[in-house]
Amino acid sequence: MARDFSWIRPEPWGIHVVPADCWIDPSQPVDRALVTHGHADHARGGHGQTFATPETLAIMDLRYATREGGHPAAYGETLTLPGDVRATWIPAGHVLGSAQILLEHAGGRIIVTGDYKRRPDPTCAPFQPTACDVFITEATFGLPVFRHPPVREEVGKLLHALAANPDRCVLVGAYALGKAQRLIAELRAAGHSDTIWLHGAMERMCRLYEEWGVDLGDLRLVADAKKEQLAGSIVVCPPSALNDRWSRRLPDPITAMASGWMRVRQRARQRMVELPLIISDHADWDELTATITEVNPAETWITHGREEAILRWCELNQRRARALALVGYEDEDD
């Protein structure tokens, strides 16, 4: 007999854990929020109490100054919430501090993945597959056209462009939380030890990563550089700054962007990107479908992204699934 999961309710602005009266990644202020990770579409300021990993709380504090009301939950730690609900934060492999949240109540186990990926990432703990009855998964790249190539290949493309254009700089647009630090760490792992220059908006988050033990090598601010110093180097900025007036100070930049969307040529063109780097912090199609298979839940619920295709895949594989119509999750900049 199918178990009753009515104690958890997807509403348009978040997932409501009814007996504990708390919300997972709500898009509006609530009394009690359980937060999976620090990206702005999942973690918002203004909640009464926020339960999240210490890293995520640090990120939220940096962004929203939400020192008040934070309840840290380390990976693997189980908190008991009102209404006999137990919540455990499990690594999701998305960005520093990102977690899946396992909820246990009335003998049922539900996992909310937040965002996740399965590939190794030197800047965060790897996704840990965990058995559950209901697996509430993201589907940002839930179309079979999305198969991210190995990160090493993409980093190789970047270093090749750099070497081939000693008079220019390569300006990489990368999401300020997660993608930028991962890209820098991967460049370091590939042996690139030169100074990497940062747009001012990236600095604090990079420092936060360093405080949490992620070594990013020599980082300096573009604002402190002479133009000729930047020739032949890598500059990292938020995607929004790529075609901004800000980038005019750079020496003939090659515009690159690190994002899973770069798989689709016209998406790269729309962003006016010359050097697309297919680097994503989300699971691609193969990872999504493999994860559902591995976790093997009784039901799969899909929060946001290309939910139709994952639904179809579930149907073809005789898996119970439903799409939740959540609003407010942005996925355009990954």
Place this chain on the structure above:
Amino acid sequence: MERFAALLDALVYTRSRNAKLKLLADYLRETPDPDRGWALAALTDGLDFPAVKSATIRNLLTERVDPVLWTLSRDYVGDSAETASLLWPEPPHPPSPPSVSEAVDALSRMTRATVMAELPRLLDRLDANGRYALLKLATGAMRIGISARLAKTAFAQAFDVSVEDVEEHWHGQQPPYAALFAWAAEGAAPPATENLPLFRPFMLAHPLEETVIDMADYVAEWKWDGIRVQVVRAPGESGLGETRVFSRSGDDISASFPEIATALDVNVVLDGELLVRGSHQGGEAGGAASFNALQQRLGRKTVSKKMLADYPAFVRLYDALIVESEDLRALPWHARRAALETLALRLDPVRFDLSTLIAATNLDDLAAIRERARDDAIEGVMLKRRDSPYVAGRRTGLWYKWKRDPLTVDCVLMYAQRGSGKRSSFYSDFTFGCWDGDPEAGADLLPVGKAYFGFTDEELKWLDRYVRNHTVNRFGPVRETDKSLVLEVAFDSIHFSKRHKSGVAMRFPRISRIRTDKPAHEADRIDSLRGLIRD
């Protein structure tokens, strides 16, 4: 194929025109014959493989992946070739890419009976970028922002010849353009073409917009609402004379207009507007039916006697490029006009007449005359510099078009669909409607048109988001919106139509403004649209 695939990718991601030209020119210089010729043909839409169509790709893929997943993917990516290149199962063995000419050979040997077995063999020899290049080559629709003109300019740049000469020698040459490369790259004699009925590149006009010109230097002419054509007669290979009618893009449309093709007995190259006899444009004196009437004749492979009688076509002449092997193109406009007027006396008046000049001594006079153009159902006016030579393409300062101002109505957004090409994955194709009565009294919205341009990139992003957040229904790739957004739609003219439930059809509709300030019930009613019809 790797080099060609790399070229395509580099072109996709390169914005600057000069950088594109350099990429193309380098490729054309460094790649051997015949590969470079085939590549050039692919980029200029000069290849056709009848066995490989967009539907072929779909069929191949839906044998290998679930059809629903194919459709969702294709809809998202906005390009069949790219979708297929990404969805194609990775072959077990490492790639062994064919050369471009090897691929072209294989593609041209395929038939509908063999393509489903042969094309996979080629795809299995390539990686994802190679598959993309192969499928682009095979289906023709490049959509990578390279116009034929740009490719020809790159060819000229690669071999240091003039682009005018390239244009001139281009037509009549078949891929892989061996004679063209021999001429440009190795200094051989240009291909002999003067006795063939070949297309010559059109001279085009810039929109006048804010430009102020002195009418002493320009003449004005009506801009008739038909299609621009070039009529060419030459001795041909038989020497008996062959006539061709070419559309603006250089397509041979002679078969659709046999009455024009048979009416000419002088060897000439003429520029004019193809029209159907009638009194819609400019009344009896104008002598031309509406564009709608001409549309009945377009795109037909064979033409019935009834069609010929009901919609008799003629060409209203604008210019003469060549008359009896004398090339007039370098002469000033007034000299060509004099030659055209003399020539017109010798032509069949049923099929050819002269575009008359408009007497206007200054722009204000002309503006007043242009204002009347709508009542006369004419598109607008043309301004041509009296001393302008006939040069290919759009040269600043020589010719201007000054269209009458568009009509606008306020419509309600009803449906949206994802676009293709550079609008790929954005909801950018909009269907909008007007009220069939009083919305307060329960009237319905009926679709009155569809548009996918007119907005800025920023507005497109906004509209895309709007559609996603206001979807009430999905029908495959189409989203139905909650019908709350008013769009100001501009269009050139509006006509009765039996094909549309609303009974009207717009010409050149485009989104001119997003009217978030206006509630949907204040959008226009179909009655007011009907009032704008001049049929």
